[in-house]
Structure formats: C-alpha cells, structure tokens
Amino acid sequence: MAATLPPPRLLPSGDSAVTVEFSRTIDEDANQRVLALDKALAASPIDGITETVPTYRSLLVHYDPCKIGFDALGDKLLPIAIQSPPPVTKARRWRIPVAYGGEHGIDLEDVAKALNTTPDDIVGRHAGGDYRVAMIGFTPGWSYLSGLDKSLHMSRRQNPRLLTPAGTISIGGVQAGIQCLAAPSGWHLLGRTPVRTYQLHRNPTFLTEPGDRVTFFAIDHKTFDELDRAAEAGEIIAEQVDA
Amino acid sequence: MSRLIVASIGPASSVQDGGRFGAQRYGLTVSGAMDRLSLAAANTLVGNAPFAAAVEIGPFGAAFTARDGAVRVAISGAPRNADVAGNAVAMDNSVTLKDGETLTLGFARGGAFTYLAIEGAITGELVFGSLAVNARAGLGSPYPRPLQAGDEFSVDAASGAPEMRIELPKPVSGPIRVVLGPQDDEFDDANKALFLDSEWKISATSDRMGYRLEGPAIKHLHGHNIVSDGTVNGSIQVPGNGAPIALMMDRGTSGGYPKIATVITADIGRLAQTSAGTAFRFKAVSVAEAQNEAKKFAQTIRTLPDRLRAADSVALNIEALSDANVAGHAVNAVDAGTWQVTTEP
Numbered sequence: 001m002a003a004t005l006p007p008p009r010l011l012p013s014g015d016s017a018v019t020v021e022f023s024r025t026i027d028e029d030a031n032q033r034v035l036a037l038d039k040a041l042a043a044s045p046i047d048g049i050t051e052t053v054p055t056y057r058s059l060l061v062h063y064d065p066c067k068i069g070f071d072a073l074g075d076k077l078l079p080i081a082i083q084s085p086p087p088v089t090k091a092r093r094w095r096i097p098v099a100y101g102g103e104h105g106i107d108l109e110d111v112a113k114a115l116n117t118t119p120d121d122i123v124g125r126h127a128g129g130d131y132r133v134a135m136i137g138f139t140p141g142w143s144y145l146s147g148l149d150k151s152l153h154m155s156r157r158q159n160p161r162l163l164t165p166a167g168t169i170s171i172g173g174v175q176a177g178i179q180c181l182a183a184p185s186g187w188h189l190l191g192r193t194p195v196r197t198y199q200l201h202r203n204p205t206f207l208t209e210p211g212d213r214v215t216f217f218a219i220d221h222k223t224f225d226e227l228d229r230a231a232e233a234g235e236i237i238a239e240q241v242d243a
Numbered sequence: 244m245s246r247l248i249v250a251s252i253g254p255a256s257s258v259q260d261g262g263r264f265g266a267q268r269y270g271l272t273v274s275g276a277m278d279r280l281s282l283a284a285a286n287t288l289v290g291n292a293p294f295a296a297a298v299e300i301g302p303f304g305a306a307f308t309a310r311d312g313a314v315r316v317a318i319s320g321a322p323r324n325a326d327v328a329g330n331a332v333a334m335d336n337s338v339t340l341k342d343g344e345t346l347t348l349g350f351a352r353g354g355a356f357t358y359l360a361i362e363g364a365i366t367g368e369l370v371f372g373s374l375a376v377n378a379r380a381g382l383g384s385p386y387p388r389p390l391q392a393g394d395e396f397s398v399d400a401a402s403g404a405p406e407m408r409i410e411l412p413k414p415v416s417g418p419i420r421v422v423l424g425p426q427d428d429e430f431d432d433a434n435k436a437l438f439l440d441s442e443w444k445i446s447a448t449s450d451r452m453g454y455r456l457e458g459p460a461i462k463h464l465h466g467h468n469i470v471s472d473g474t475v476n477g478s479i480q481v482p483g484n485g486a487p488i489a490l491m492m493d494r495g496t497s498g499g500y501p502k503i504a505t506v507i508t509a510d511i512g513r514l515a516q517t518s519a520g521t522a523f524r525f526k527a528v529s530v531a532e533a534q535n536e537a538k539k540f541a542q543t544i545r546t547l548p549d550r551l552r553a554a555d556s557v558a559l560n561i562e563a564l565s566d567a568n569v570a571g572h573a574v575n576a577v578d579a580g581t582w583q584v585t586t587e588p
Contacts, residue, residue: 011425014505015533017475019425026470053267053473055497060473062267065508065534066541137471137497140270140380144471181380198269200370200382206269 004082005033008058010074015065018073020081021058026174028146030057031134035211036085037077046076054210055135056144091132093213095239096178098127098169098191099224105169105191114154123218125149126169126190131176131214136206141180141198143208148176160186167192169216178208191218194228195238202234245312245401247361249394250345253303255355255450257389258365259492261294263373263382267496273476274375274382275492277356277451277515280411280544281320285360287547288317288337288407295364296374298390302351307359309340313401315362316346319409321354321516336408336554337362339401354516363399377493406554412543418526419514421479421504422533426469429501430481434461438487438503439525447519451493454514460485463501471499477506477514489514509536 011019020037023030038054041061048068053060063073100123101108112119131145148171156172161184164170168179172187179185180197193216197207208214219227227237259282262275276282276299283293291297298307304323307316317337318325325332325348332338332346334357340346351357367374367384376383386394427435437459446455456479467483474480478490480500489506490498506514507528517523528536 012422012505012530013425013473013475013502014422014477015507015530015537017473019472021425021472024470051265051267053496055472056470058472060267060475062264062475065537069534070530135471135497136268137270137473138495140266140272142270183379198271206266210268 005084006082007078008033008081010077012070013060015070017060017062018070018077019058019060020077022081023057026056026134026146031132031146032085033081034059036083037081038210040080040083046073048073053137055137056146090242091211091213092209093215093241094195094208095241096169096193096195096214096216097219097223097227097237098193098216099221100126100169100191100218102221104165104221104224105189107170107188108190111152111154111171111188111190115151122152122190125152126171126176127216127218129176129215131216133208133210133212133214134175135210136197136208139179139181139183141178141196141206141208142183143178143197143214145176145178145214146174148174152176154188156186157188160184164189165192167194167196169193178214192224194224194231196231199231199234202236207236207238244397244399245314245342246310247314247316247340247396247398248308248310249390249392250306250308251392252305252390252394253301254389255301255303256305257299257376257378258296258367258383258386259299259375260296260373261375262492263371263375263377266371267473270496271371272377272380272493272496274373274377274451276358276375277492278320278354278358278512280512280540281356281516282358282360283544283547284319284335284409284411285317285358286364287551288319288335288409289315289360289362290402290404291360291362291364293544293547295360296367297361297365298359300348300357300359302355304347304349305359306345306347307340308345309342310395311342313339313341314398315339315401315404317360317407318348318357319360319411320357321351323351323357324349333408335411337406339403339406353518355518356515361396361398362402362404365396365398379493407551408554409547410550410552415510415513418524419510419517420507420528420533420536421477421510421525422507422530423504423527424502425472425505426501427503429463429465429469430461430503431464434463435503437461439527442522442524443487444522445517445519449519451491453488453490453494454517456487456489458486461487461503467500469499469501471497474498474502475505477508477511478502479504479506491515507533507536509533509540
C-alpha cells in the first residue's frame with residue numbers, strides 16, 4: 001500500500017469554496033500535490049464541485065452548497081489529497097521567444113546593475129532556465145513560473161507600476177512570469193514576448209496549463225515585430241515540444 | 244425586432260448576467276451582477292431566466308428609448324425615481340415602452356445598482372457562457388465596455404403581456420455576515436476582534452473589483468505578503484496598509500494578501516448595495532449557518548415567479564405612507580425599495 005502524505009489543511013473560503021492548503025510557502029512538492037489533486041478531481045469529479053483553481057500551494061475548490069456541505073466535501077477530498085502524486089511522466093513544453101531589454105525590457109539594465117553583472121548575463125540566466133507553470137492567475141493567461149535561477153531572486157519593486165505592457169516577461173521574488181494582458185505589476189521587466197497565452201477566438205483560447213514546462217529563447221526586436229503580427233492574426237507562435 | 248437605445252447613462256453601467264464561470268483556473272475573472280437577487284427579480288418580471296443578461300445601472304441616472312416597436316422592460320435594485328412620459332414607474336415593476344417612448348431613471352436613492360431587464364433578454368456573443376462585461380479583459384457583448392449614450396440593443400418586440408410587480412422578501416437588515424478565513428490565522432485575536440467589533444464604511448474609491456473599507460487599521464501577525472492563492476466573491480483581504488478590501492465580481496482570480504474573512508453568499512448583494520459612507524458592521528457566522536443561508540437565498544431566487552402579482556394590485560400600507568411622510572407622492576407610494584408597503588407573502 002502506498003504511503004500517505006500529511007493531510008492538507010481545509011480552510012473555508014466562505015460558504016461556496018474550500019482552500020485545500022498543502023503548504024504556506026512556495027514549495028515544489030506542495031505544487032505537485034496541488035496539481036495532482038486537481039487532476040484527480042478532473043478524472044473522477046465529485047458531485048457539487050463547480051470549478052477548481054490550482055495555485056502554488058493550494059487548490060481552491062468552488063462548490064455548490066445546495067449540493068454538498070463543507071464537512072461532506074472535506075471527507076471526500078482528504079483521502080484523495082493524502083495520496084502521493086504520481087510521478088510527472090510527460091508534460092508539454094513551450095519554447096517562448098522573448099525580445100529582451102530596450103523598450104521591451106526596461107528593467108534589464110537595472111537588474112544587471114543590482115546583481116553586479118551584465119545584461120547579457122542576465123538574459124543567459126533567464127533564458128537558460130527550465131520552468132514549470134505553477135499557476136495561472138490575477139489576469140487571464142498570466143502564467144506564474146517556478147524554476148527561476150536562484151541568482152535571479154530579488155525583491156519586487158518598491159513602487160509597483162500601474163501599467164505594464166501585454167506580453168511582459170518579468171521576475172519578482174522567487175517567481176518568473178509570462179504576462180498576457182497589460183496590467184499593474186511590481187515585478188522587474190526583462191523583456192516581452194509576442195506569444196499570447198490568452199487570445200479570444202483562437203483555439204485554444206488559453207495556451208498554457210498549470211504543469212506545462214516552459215523555456216525561453218532570445219529574439220531580436222525585428223523578429224518580435226514579425227511574430228507579433230502573426231500572433232495578432234491568431235497564429236500560435238510558441239513552439240510546442242514534448243518534454 | 245425592436246431596438247432599445249441608451250439615450251443617456253452614467254459611469255459604472257454595463258451589461259451583466261450571472262457571471263462567467265469555469266475559467267478561473269486560467270485567470271479569467273467571473274464578473275456578473277453585483278446584486279444577483281435584484282438582477283433575478285428584474286428578469287423574472289419580464290419572464291426571463293433569473294440570470295439572463297440585463298443592464299446594470301450605476302448610481303447615476305439613465306434613459307432608454309424604444310425604437311421600431313414597443314419594448315417591455317422591468318426595474319429592480321437600488322431605488323430611484325422612474326417615469327415614462329411623465330407617468331411614474333415603480334421599482335420592482337414591469338412597464339412597456341411604446342415606440343418612441345423613453346424610460347427615464349433618476350439617481351439611486353440609497354444603494355448603487357439598479358437592473359433594467361428587457362423582455363427576451365439582451366443577446367450577444369457568449370464567452371465562457373456569459374455576456375457579462377469585463378472591461379479589463381475586453382470581454383462582454385454586445386459591448387465589451389461600460390455602456391455609453393447611443394449604444395443600442397436589438398430586442399424582442401413587446402409581447403403585450405400584462406404588467407407585473409414582484410413582492411420581494413423583506414430586506415435583511417443588520418450586520419454583513421462573514422465566515423472567518425481562509426487566512427484568519429494570519430491575525431491575532433485582538434485584530435480579529437477589531438475587525439468584527441468595529442464600524443466600517445465603504446470608501447468612495449470602490450468599484451466592481453473591490454470595495455475598500457474605511458475603519459481601524461488591521462495588523463497582520465506575520466506581515467502582509469503571503470503566497471498568492473485563489474480568491475472568491477466576497478473575500479476580504481488585508482493589504483499592507485491594514486485597510487481591508489472586499490473583493491467583488493471583477494476581482495482577480497488570485498491574490499497575495501491574507502484574507503481575514505469571506506462575506507457569505509446571501510449577503511454579497513447587500514454589501515454591493517451599501518452606499519459609500521454608510522456605517523455598517525460585520526458578524527461572524529459558522530460555515531454551516533452560511534450554507535443554510537445560501538440554500539435559502541437560492542430557494543428565494545428559484546421561487547421568484549411565485550412572487551409575481553398583477554401590477555395594478557398594489558397593496559398600500561397607509562401607516563407606512565405616513566411614516567415615510569410621502570403621502571400623496573404617487574412615485575414613492577408604490578416604491579417597495581424605499582420602504583415596505585406590502586406584507587410578507
């Protein structure tokens with residue numbers, strides 16, 4: 001019989017949702033358990049659950065209290081949540097083109113200065129990373145990535161910007177991100193991608209899923225403009241490879 | 244087909260329905276009506292499904308004109324003066340606009356949002372099952388933005404059905420009920436008590452994304468940065484400055500501030516209709532009690548059609564009339580949103 005893991009905390013988020021919390025910090029194992037529970041619930045749905053939202057350390061489970069109560073739902077969730085997550089066998093991998101620096105990455109120089117190195121070195125460390133989509137949130141398609149090189153961990157900006165451009169590629173704390181729509185952000189802007197992680201009227205509307213692998217590669221600003229036009233027309237310009 | 248033209252409209256007015264569910268995992272905001280009961284009441288009056296798309300009208304006035312035929316509409320929610328060609332229209336009533344007639348609505352008198360439902364409902368291109376406007380993401384149909392004068396809806400010609408009024412349950416008064424958590428353990432007992440025992444006011448800078456609360460500063464035990472996790476309608480998060488924000492329908496799907504409590508489903512519409520500057524309190528209830536209230540709320544919405552009455556059978560309560568000191572003012576005499584003129588059905 002498979003060993004069971006410590007149970008998560010079941011925290012009520014009002015009367016129609018429960019936060020299944022595996023950890024209070026960013027933790028790769030906790031995130032694997034979140035994604036495993038999410039998958040298990042998709043494979044064998046529990047009557048009354050309306051949707052689930054995986055995040056770094058918890059799975060938010062929305063449900064209809066007319067169909068199932070908090071205690072009854074908890075009793076069904078816990079046995080699934082303490083199973084060891086199955087090993088990650090195959091995940092999709094996206095290769096995402098990024099125009100680093102200049103007008104597209106206005107913080108690249110400052111990040112290099114703060115870390116006592118050159119912009120090219122920062123680009124190398126960022127593009128060289130092997131990332132995983134830990135969660136998608138805040139605004140449509142904003143993909144939060146785990147796997148940022150430790151040497152690039154740095155505090156967020158003191159003064160968050162009220163608006164950062166669509167497609168921004170940025171880092172904040174221990175996280176890296178692919179942002180789809182223009183939005184406020186306190187992260188450091190390293191570049192921009194022409195890839196739309198969210199695009200209405202495109203199939204699929206959402207490109208990335210929690211659990212997907214991601215790598216970046218640098219493109220020049222002219223290539224950015226070409227790819228941006230193709231993406232605007234609905235082309236999926238991110239390269240998909242099997243991990 | 245007839246057309247309903249937006250002759251004039253203030254800010255914070257948009258097409259809303261029951262909301263856009265199923266894609267919160269991709270960061271897609273749910274949106275939808277701030278006061279679901281009032282949306283459902285307005286829709287029920289004209290025979291629509293309770294959460295069909297309707298116009299959510301913000302605190303300022305608005306006017307709508309029928310063209311190319313008659314249009315049947317109904318209003319519910321924040322009370323306001325309303326008339327068609329000089330004839331008063333009561334809240335929670337339907338009315339048919341003849342071709343060329345205009346329904347004029349005044350400012351909200353208390354509350355913020357009034358719902359204008361149109362017989363046959365507003366139609367458009369569904370995205371994730373919803374027409375609700377989410378201006379940030381450019382979603383919503385027929386207009387993916389707040390409404391402007393000159394906008395128009397293609398709608399069914401009025402059916403000629405008799406006009407109806409709806410006898411809504413007596414409004415709940417008293418504190419806004421919350422379930423503590425999910426991160427109430429990020430606050431000590433003194434600060435939880437401060438949250439529950441203090442008087443709060445909604446800041447004028449609030450919007451469909453969140454209601455900022457003015458009151459004492461709530462202190463965190465371990466700082467204000469937590470790792471982002473999921474939010475729900477009614478999550479009350481406490482950012483670094485200690486001023487809580489109740490997340491409303493246009494909330495981000497995840498957030499990184501500790502959430503001290505969550506407004507119960509049955510009271511979110513009440514919070515949404517609390518005017519800026521009006522003092523109110525919170526009260527903690529158990530999950531079981533909140534779920535009981537959620538079931539009753541769902542039952543109320545399901546049984547709204549049983550509350551329809553012929554529009555001309557208004558039961559006037561003379562005592563209430565004189566109490567409100569508006570005797571003789573026909574506009575208010577049938578305005579159940581201002582005070583109770585009907586008995587509980």
